[in-house]
Amino acid sequence: MFGGGARYAREKAAAREAYEQECARHAAAESDRRRQLAERRRAYERQAAEATMAVAEHNGKVDQFELEFRAAEPEAVNQFLSLVLNESSYPEGFAHRARPLYRREPREVAVEYELPPQSVIPVERDFKYVQTRDEIVTVARPVKEIKDRYARLIASVALRTIHEVFAADEAGLVEGVTFNG
Numbered sequence: 001m002f003g004g005g006a007r008y009a010r011e012k013a014a015a016r017e018a019y020e021q022e023c024a025r026h027a028a029a030e031s032d033r034r035r036q037l038a039e040r041r042r043a044y045e046r047q048a049a050e051a052t053m054a055v056a057e058h059n060g061k062v063d064q065f066e067l068e069f070r071a072a073e074p075e076a077v078n079q080f081l082s083l084v085l086n087e088s089s090y091p092e093g094f095a096h097r098a099r100p101l102y103r104r105e106p107r108e109v110a111v112e113y114e115l116p117p118q119s120v121i122p123v124e125r126d127f128k129y130v131q132t133r134d135e136i137v138t139v140a141r142p143v144k145e146i147k148d149r150y151a152r153l154i155a156s157v158a159l160r161t162i163h164e165v166f167a168a169d170e171a172g173l174v175e176g177v178t179f180n181g
Contacts, residue, residue, distance in 0.1 A: 072173050077102040081109060084168040085161060094120060098161060107175040109165055115157065115181040118150045154181060 068076035078100050085098035097114040125141035158179045165177050 069173075070171050072102075072104050072107075072171075074102045074104055077109075077173060081111075081165060081168065084164055085111070088160070088164060096157070100165070102174075107173060108178065109174050109176070110178040110180065111161055111165065113157070113161060113179060113181045115154060118146065121146050121149045121153070157181070 065076055065079070069080050081100035081102065082098065085100065088096065090096050095114065095116050099112045101110045101112070102108075103110070121141075123141055123146065124138045125145070126139040127136050128139060129136050158181065162177045162179055165174060
């Protein structure tokens with residue numbers, strides 16, 4: 001009633017000033033947000049371009065490797081067969097390393113293979129429970145059986161390795177495989 005118009009005008013002016021300050025703060029925040037967005041977009045585009053270049057370089061190397069392999073370049077064939085043979089899955093503790101050597105002229109691969117020791121064959125054949133003593137005793141495997149199993153293991157590894165070489169050779173570069181263990 002008394003002085004209400006002046007108080008209203010002051011409150012309106014204060015609200016207008018607060019609104020203008022908030023608009024200015026919002027405009028500054030929006031400007032900062034857009035600047036950060038532009039910086040991040042440039043950084044992203046730079047990283048994407050670098051990744052694209054790295055992928056193109058890698059793909060170029062793979063294509064070159066394939067060309068050299070199909071041209072029967074010994075180094076490329078050796079590298080390819082090394083990748084194939086070293087990725088073979090064997091049981092845990094079964095040491096295996098292969099080193100292929102490709103000779104273009106006779107179209108032959110000589111594979112040097114590090115065989116596992118005879119100790120991969122368990123010396124226990126069986127386990128028995130003895131009720132009177134309440135214990136489990138082992139039954140030993142005869143030495144001849146250990147040697148026979150190891151010989152079969154070596155033969156299996158040799159056949160598997162030779163098969164993997166022929167199976168991996170889709171280009172028909174290999175006609176013979178020599179296995180040295």
